[in-house]
Amino acid sequence: MTQSSSKAFTPLEIGPLTLRNRFVKAATNEGMCKGGVISKGLAKFHERIAEGGAALTTVAYCATSPDGRTFVDQAVLKPEAIADFKVLTDSVHKYGGAACAQITHAGSFTFLPQSELQTKKPLSASGGFNKLGVMSKRYFKKKMTRSDMDRVAAEFVNAAELARDAGFDAVEIHMGHGYLLSQFVSPFYNKRKDAYGGTIEKRMKFPLEVLSKVLAAVGDDLAVIVKYSQTDGKDGGNTIEDGIRVAQMLEATGAHMAVLSNGLNVESITAMFGSSLPEQARTKPSNLLLRIGMMMQKATETEKVVFKENYLLDLAKQIRAHVDMPLCYIGGMQSLDNANEILGAGLDAIAMGRALVFDPSFVNGMKNGTTLQNGCTACNQCVTMMYAPGGTACIDPNGKRGHAAELNTIPASAA
Ligand SMILES: Cc1cc2nc3c(=O)[nH]c(=O)nc-3n(C[C@H](O)[C@H](O)[C@H](O)COP(=O)(O)O)c2cc1C
Numbered sequence: 297m298t299q300s301s302s303k304a305f306t307p308l309e310i311g312p313l314t315l316r317n318r319f320v321k322a323a324t325n326e327g328m329c330k331g332g333v334i335s336k337g338l339a340k341f342h343e344r345i346a347e348g349g350a351a352l353t354t355v356a357y358c359a360t361s362p363d364g365r366t367f368v369d370q371a372v373l374k375p376e377a378i379a380d381f382k383v384l385t386d387s388v389h390k391y392g393g394a395a396c397a398q399i400t401h402a403g404s405f406t407f408l409p410q411s412e413l414q415t416k417k418p419l420s421a422s423g424g425f426n427k428l429g430v431m432s433k434r435y436f437k438k439k440m441t442r443s444d445m446d447r448v449a450a451e452f453v454n455a456a457e458l459a460r461d462a463g464f465d466a467v468e469i470h471m472g473h474g475y476l477l478s479q480f481v482s483p484f485y486n487k488r489k490d491a492y493g494g495t496i497e498k499r500m501k502f503p504l505e506v507l508s509k510v511l512a513a514v515g516d517d518l519a520v521i522v523k524y525s526q527t528d529g530k531d532g533g534n535t536i537e538d539g540i541r542v543a544q545m546l547e548a549t550g551a552h553m554a555v556l557s558n559g560l561n562v563e564s565i566t567a568m569f570g571s572s573l574p575e576q577a578r579t580k581p582s583n584l585l586l587r588i589g590m591m592m593q594k595a596t597e598t599e600k601v602v603f604k605e606n607y608l609l610d611l612a613k614q615i616r617a618h619v620d621m622p623l624c625y626i627g628g629m630q631s632l633d634n635a636n637e638i639l640g641a642g643l644d645a646i647a648m649g650r651a652l653v654f655d656p657s658f659v660n661g662m663k664n665g666t667t668l669q670n671g672c673t674a675c676n677q678c679v680t681m682m683y684a685p686g687g688t689a690c691i692d693p694n695g696k697r698g699h700a701a702e703l704n705t706i707p708a709s710a711a
């Protein structure tokens with residue numbers, strides 16, 4: 297199949313948004329938000345992705361409230377940040393791309409010091425010992441009450457409305473990887489015995505409530521996307537049968553597209569990345585908490601996982617067989633041949649993380665035939681760069697270099 301005949305370069309409708317092609321830049325916690333300030337560097341990073349041809353670029357990991365952060369240097373969707381976010385979305389639109397804000401609440405997956413928080417214990421689906429709190433000395437988590445759920449759902453709505461004000465074209469609700477909504481979905485975290493725990497239908501009750509409220513608030517104006525983990529990637533967690541039920545429930549609730557990720561940050565990181573974090577990557581981060589976090593992940597890894605292109609396609613095909621809604625594949629897409637295989641299997645769009653960190657102009661390279669194969673080696677070194685001063689970047693000698701790190705300390709809207 298030639299580039300010009302590939303479905304990859306045809307438009308796709310998701311809710312009220314038309315994508316110019318099938319390629320999405322996945323959220324890759326870009327950093328570049330010192331003290332939560334959206335920097336010129338972050339705007340530049342996403343501008344390059346749009347200039348490089350992707351239809352939609354996802355700004356990773358925007359917290360729905362200050363208490364919903366994992367790290368101090370994380371973006372928060374709050375009124376004071378809108379002018380900076382607007383510079384970012386304008387830069388993306390200038391190149392014909394669309395911008396998506398990933399909206400998330402960390403729940404108990406937080407490394408914030410107590411001084412940064414309103415609440416004493418981090419929220420989660422269930423209370424009790426907080427294994428992640430060993431790092432931040434917050435040893436116990438709080439089982440969310442109904443009024444906590446009302447407040448957090450309202451924060452998701454507020455964040456989506458602010459994203460609309462900031463010129464975003466889409467929001468991606470994060471229901472995967474072990475953050476708050478995923479702590480409801482996953483039996484590893486949800487031990488509740490009430491209406492919000494037990495079967496997968498009950499575990500999905502609160503996340504679906506968040507989805508329907510966000511859809512009601514912004515769904516006519518923005519594409520409302522959900523990213524979730526098809527499986528928890530570990531025995532005792534959600535299986536692909538659960539993943540199929542989740543997709544069916546998202547479809548019934550009206551989500552405009554689902555992004556089919558896999559695994560959990562701590563329990564099964566290799567299920568997400570399709571490859572191990574190399575030893576040197578675990579020892580490198582200067583941030584102590586990040587270093588300890590990566591060592592915890594290492595402790596859960598039973599064997600070295602070797603990267604394979606399109607490593608989640610077999611799972612995604614099973615979801616495809618059970619729903620009609622638009623589905624976005626993610627996981628190891630590295631070539632136009634990979635893209636054609638994914639679209640040939642009936643998936644509608646393709647998100648790329650590492651391939652676009654390696655080469656932001658990869659989509660144009662595939663389109664004009666100059667780069668049909670990406671050079672990312674899936675070494676996962678970029679995962680250690682998220683909180684380095686330069687932000688998330690490829691450190692492979694063959695990867696394309698980004699902007700000067702100084703831009704990461706200047707607010708995007710500064711003159
Ligand atoms: C440096 C880095 C940071 C990431 N941060 C996020 C994030 O903030 N939110 C998220 O949902 N996924 C995050 N991911 C996971 C990616 O979105 C994606 O699921 C994963 O990299 C697999 O896709 P790929 O093979 O195209 O890289 C991150 C991945 C990388 C490499």
Ligand code: SF4
Pocket residue numbers: 650651653654671672673674675676677678679689690691692695
């Ligand atoms: S550091 Fe570069 S080559 Fe290694 S996984 Fe990240 S993008 Fe790919």
